[in-house]
Amino acid sequence: MTSSAINRRSLLKGATAFGIGGALSSGLRFGTARAATLTIGFIYVGPRDDYGYNQSHAEGAAAVKKMAGVKVVEEEKVPETIDVEKTMESMINLDGASLLFPTSFGYYDPHILKLAPKYKDVTFLHCGGLWKEGGPANVGSYFGYIDEAQYLSGIVAAYTSKTKKMGFVAAKPIPQVLRNINSFTLGARSVDPTITTQVIFTGDWSMPVKEAEATNSLADQGIDVITCHVDSPKVLVETAETRGMFVCGYHASQAALAPKGYLTGAEWNWEKVYTDYVTMIQKGEKVPNMLRGGLKEGIVKRSAYGAPVSDEARKHADSVYDKFMAGDFVIYKGPIKSNTGKMVIDSGVSQGQTDIALESMDYLVEGVVGSTS
Amino acid sequence: MATPEAIGWVGVPLAVIAGAIRVSTPFLFVSLGECLTERSGRINLGLEGTLVMGAMSGYGVAWLSGSLWLGVLAAGVVGSLFGLLHGVLCSLPKVNDIALGIALMMLGTGLAFFLGKPLIQPAVENLPSINFGWWSDIPQVQEALKINPLFIVGIILAPAMMWAFRNTRWGLIVRMVGDSADAARAMGYNANTVRVLATVAGGFLAGIGGSFLSLYYPGSWNEGLSSGQGITAVALVIFARWNPLYCLYASLLFGGAGALGPALQAVGVTQGYYLFNAAPYILTLIIMVASSSSRRRLAGAPAELSVTR
Numbered sequence: 001m002t003s004s005a006i007n008r009r010s011l012l013k014g015a016t017a018f019g020i021g022g023a024l025s026s027g028l029r030f031g032t033a034r035a036a037t038l039t040i041g042f043i044y045v046g047p048r049d050d051y052g053y054n055q056s057h058a059e060g061a062a063a064v065k066k067m068a069g070v071k072v073v074e075e076e077k078v079p080e081t082i083d084v085e086k087t088m089e090s091m092i093n094l095d096g097a098s099l100l101f102p103t104s105f106g107y108y109d110p111h112i113l114k115l116a117p118k119y120k121d122v123t124f125l126h127c128g129g130l131w132k133e134g135g136p137a138n139v140g141s142y143f144g145y146i147d148e149a150q151y152l153s154g155i156v157a158a159y160t161s162k163t164k165k166m167g168f169v170a171a172k173p174i175p176q177v178l179r180n181i182n183s184f185t186l187g188a189r190s191v192d193p194t195i196t197t198q199v200i201f202t203g204d205w206s207m208p209v210k211e212a213e214a215t216n217s218l219a220d221q222g223i224d225v226i227t228c229h230v231d232s233p234k235v236l237v238e239t240a241e242t243r244g245m246f247v248c249g250y251h252a253s254q255a256a257l258a259p260k261g262y263l264t265g266a267e268w269n270w271e272k273v274y275t276d277y278v279t280m281i282q283k284g285e286k287v288p289n290m291l292r293g294g295l296k297e298g299i300v301k302r303s304a305y306g307a308p309v310s311d312e313a314r315k316h317a318d319s320v321y322d323k324f325m326a327g328d329f330v331i332y333k334g335p336i337k338s339n340t341g342k343m344v345i346d347s348g349v350s351q352g353q354t355d356i357a358l359e360s361m362d363y364l365v366e367g368v369v370g371s372t373s
Numbered sequence: 374m375a376t377p378e379a380i381g382w383v384g385v386p387l388a389v390i391a392g393a394i395r396v397s398t399p400f401l402f403v404s405l406g407e408c409l410t411e412r413s414g415r416i417n418l419g420l421e422g423t424l425v426m427g428a429m430s431g432y433g434v435a436w437l438s439g440s441l442w443l444g445v446l447a448a449g450v451v452g453s454l455f456g457l458l459h460g461v462l463c464s465l466p467k468v469n470d471i472a473l474g475i476a477l478m479m480l481g482t483g484l485a486f487f488l489g490k491p492l493i494q495p496a497v498e499n500l501p502s503i504n505f506g507w508w509s510d511i512p513q514v515q516e517a518l519k520i521n522p523l524f525i526v527g528i529i530l531a532p533a534m535m536w537a538f539r540n541t542r543w544g545l546i547v548r549m550v551g552d553s554a555d556a557a558r559a560m561g562y563n564a565n566t567v568r569v570l571a572t573v574a575g576g577f578l579a580g581i582g583g584s585f586l587s588l589y590y591p592g593s594w595n596e597g598l599s600s601g602q603g604i605t606a607v608a609l610v611i612f613a614r615w616n617p618l619y620c621l622y623a624s625l626l627f628g629g630a631g632a633l634g635p636a637l638q639a640v641g642v643t644q645g646y647y648l649f650n651a652a653p654y655i656l657t658l659i660i661m662v663a664s665s666s667s668r669r670r671l672a673g674a675p676a677e678l679s680v681t682r
Contacts, residue, residue, distance in 0.1 A: 206597035217639035
């Protein structure tokens with residue numbers, strides 16, 4: 001086993017040295033071969049038309065495909081195991097990819113970190129914002145503050161709700177998820193401070209039956225606006241529509257699934273992010289190791305308003321949207337209490353979107369009914 | 374749009390009952406199918422794959438043909454084909470039914486994911502339900518009592534199968550083959566033929582169970598749809614001591630227990646939801662431990678089953 005691995009590796013090295021593989025991969029990164037076709041690999045953890053996380057990335061890939069001078073290769077349902085390393089290596093060695101977008105959070109450590117030093121001519125751009133100072137130079141990490149769009153969803157939800165009770169179906173109590181729940185709730189309570197958000201954690205990213213059960217349970221408790229943070233909101237949105245609830249979408253637009261109840265939604269805007277990256281590389285610019293942003297930077301966007309959204313709600317949400325776009329709106333401005341009564345952000349303290357304290361969020365704000373454990 | 378009043382704590386037992394009705398049908402069909410197969414002396418572990426295949430093909434046929442019930446039928450037919458494959462291959466000498474079942478489970482899920490790629494996006498209308506809640510003014514109760522015809526079929530099927538095992542010629546033949554292939558041969562029956570037929574019928578039921586998942590609840594095709602329900606249902610048969618009526622109770626129990634976690638969180642019991650989500654499995658362990666014995670064979674187990682032989 002060991003000897004064959006060494007052989008293969010040294011063979012590849014030799015091939016590159018003699019320019020067989022070199023013609024494919026070297027020099028593309030900083031645009032010396034601008035005229036040549038740039039081969040780009042996209043790797044998804046699930047099916048790419050899941051009305052959710054993977055679809056949002058696939059829509060980005062589709063936008064890249066339309067650009068001149070690129071060739072896109074894609075692979076779906078690649079587990080966050082050694083399998084992703086095999087996929088990346090085959091994209092690099094067989095397809096000649098010099099830019100990879102492994103889009104799932106768990107691909108980064110250890111898989112990308114292992115391959116990046118081995119293929120220095122290849123650029124790895126990973127979704128999740130995990131790059132740290134001292135990390136490999138040919139790795140970039142990007143992520144969006146999608147909770148800004150959740151905050152806007154919360155505002156719209158608050159105006160639409162009659163029972164003043166919101167529901168949130170979430171997978172796991174990790175900081176990113178908690179931040180979405182909190183921002184949604186803060187947005188809703190900025191309109192009406194009596195509003196509560198009932199959270200149900202299903203325990204995993206894709207649990208269709210449990211998500212449907214959670215939606216039904218919430219409907220039975222008089223909750224009339226629901227949103228979620230799971231990988232594929234399709235089941236939840238369809239169930240909510242049959243139960244006559246209003247829905248705010250997540251990841252991608254699910255408006256087509258709930259023509260009656262869809263209000264708005266928090267979406268990724270990977271079309272812009274990915275085409276920007278590719279343009280940068282085609283121009284020969286250095287790709288930043290870290291790219292983060294929200295509505296203003298165009299990394300996240302919101303779904304178009306659905307029919308049930310009142311003019312008042314549109315006006316209010318739009319005014320806050322404008323403030324986000326101007327860069328002078330802070331969601332986490334003290335005093336903010338957790339739902340256990342603890343003061344989590346003191347009065348006078350304001351934590352902007354880039355504040356590192358928000359990345360380790362471990363509380364639910366006042367008004368959320370739920371617990372993190 | 375109706376905005377029902379909150380019903381608070383009453384919501385928990387209601388959700389458990391509603392969950393039992395909504396979630397139990399796939400468990401019920403797969404476990405009844407498996408019960409029939411195992412009673413003939415073979416274990417078909419591949420029913421997880423059959424369930425997923427049934428879900429995919431039911432959804433696909435319903436989408437292409439526009440007829441939901443045709444989708445259900447197609448799911449059953451695909452399920453029986455998988456059953457036929459298992460039955461025929463197991464009839465070859467020295468083929469292990471458990472190993473083959475695992476192979477078919479992987480084949481079924483893999484094939485369903487592959488063929489089901491174009492089906493993730495389209496939204497197909499769901500099977501109709503019959504409203505048994507007309508007598509109640511409470512919308513939650515009405516919602517809970519919207520019952521799918523397949524569930525009713527399952528409820529009738531369980532005692533019918535029980536009765537058939539005891540009182541019909543076919544039922545007795547299946548049981549005889551399951552208890553002693555030698556006795557069956559002496560009586561002039563071919564054990565393999567009976568087993569193949571029992572596996573085909575079991576596959577048919579499991580396929581129908583799959584179509585319930587994709588066409589009624591949760592009502593769309595995606596790759597996480599089954600999340601192991603087929604395997605759980607196969608285990609339920611042992612739990613139910615190879616008795617179709619107990620299969621019904623066990624399925625209801627599992628369906629209801631699965632609804633407990635979300636329902637408790639919905640009324641504000643938010644601590645320890647991982648534990649509530651594990652409720653069905655804890656319950657299984659308790660019952661298994663309480664009813665096991667080191668001195669005798671599992672009561673009710675067909676003697677020809679390779680696990681008990």
